[in-house]
Amino acid sequence: MQNGPRRSKLTRLLLPLAGVLYPFVVYYGMEKVAPPVFALVLGAIWLVRAPTLLREPGGRWMVGAALAYCVLLAASGEEQLLRWYPTLISLFLLATFGLSLVYGPPIVERMARLHERELPPEAVPYTRKVTWAWVGFFVFNALVSAALTLWAPLEWWTLYNGLIVYFIMAVLFAAEWLLRQRMRKRHA
Numbered sequence: 001m002q003n004g005p006r007r008s009k010l011t012r013l014l015l016p017l018a019g020v021l022y023p024f025v026v027y028y029g030m031e032k033v034a035p036p037v038f039a040l041v042l043g044a045i046w047l048v049r050a051p052t053l054l055r056e057p058g059g060r061w062m063v064g065a066a067l068a069y070c071v072l073l074a075a076s077g078e079e080q081l082l083r084w085y086p087t088l089i090s091l092f093l094l095a096t097f098g099l100s101l102v103y104g105p106p107i108v109e110r111m112a113r114l115h116e117r118e119l120p121p122e123a124v125p126y127t128r129k130v131t132w133a134w135v136g137f138f139v140f141n142a143l144v145s146a147a148l149t150l151w152a153p154l155e156w157w158t159l160y161n162g163l164i165v166y167f168i169m170a171v172l173f174a175a176e177w178l179l180r181q182r183m184r185k186r187h188a
Contacts, residue, residue, distance in 0.1 A: 023162035039074035
């Protein structure tokens, strides 16, 4: 019985971990592993996560698009397609955060309510602004990742998608946390 929750946590970590490691796996494995093998591994990871993702808003199109990407990668065998995966993920997240602003509640508000069921009234517009900030980040990230895929050497692409993007995200998380603490003090 205890194996179930542990397996669930592992499958939840699988896609993010694959995303973090992906640029390095591509960089070091491109010459050793054929694109269809990458496609099979990515497709398997998405299929393992699919039951959970299919229950989430937008999960069907996300799983469908990811599996279509894997099929395209496997069928074409085109190495250049390997570099489009981070852009695809950024577009998924952009759509998820952006659509939450339209169909509500915003993603950041949903996450905040997991920790604090009754949000103060001033927190709700704040969560909307933070969601907009992440939308901006995902637009920026998708554009940079796509540009690096099209015009930069593999080393630059790997450096950005494997390291720099996570540094930018850490700065965003830290800045938001500091701003939130300041806002709480002001409203306390």
